[in-house]
Amino acid sequence: MAYSEKVMDHFANPRNVGELAGANGIGEVGNSKCGDIMRMYIKVENNIIQDVSFKTFGCGAAIATSSMATELIKGKTIEEALQLTNSAVMEALDGLPPVKVHCSVLAEQAIKAALKNYYENQGIDPTPFIGEIPECHHDHGDSCGCGSCE
């Protein structure tokens, strides 16, 4: 399966890359399947994601999905951002090859990790809002349902 035009566009011209000055939530997650890392920065004011950016060591699919994910949550409420799934990001990009689905999980998890950090910075327990961010503890080849392994 070839990459869609949208994937190629977001890979070649990623939106919202780099550190974010004034970020009040920073989340970092790793992908157990490939070992790549994603860091997400968010700036929340009045429950709205005013700004967001990302940095990744991930592959082109990770760059494209993170770019799209940041565009999808910018200007949205925290509740809306928490509902963003990797499937919705892939849909917005007109799909990804099956072997690259795990890359899209990084963006979803990094957003949740950044929002978790935001709540912690506010002195609020994030668990009721975010729950547990699934982390994969399995070796490659196993599946624990975290989304990173299959």
Ligand code: FES
């Ligand atoms: Fe690691 Fe895509 S192969 S994020």
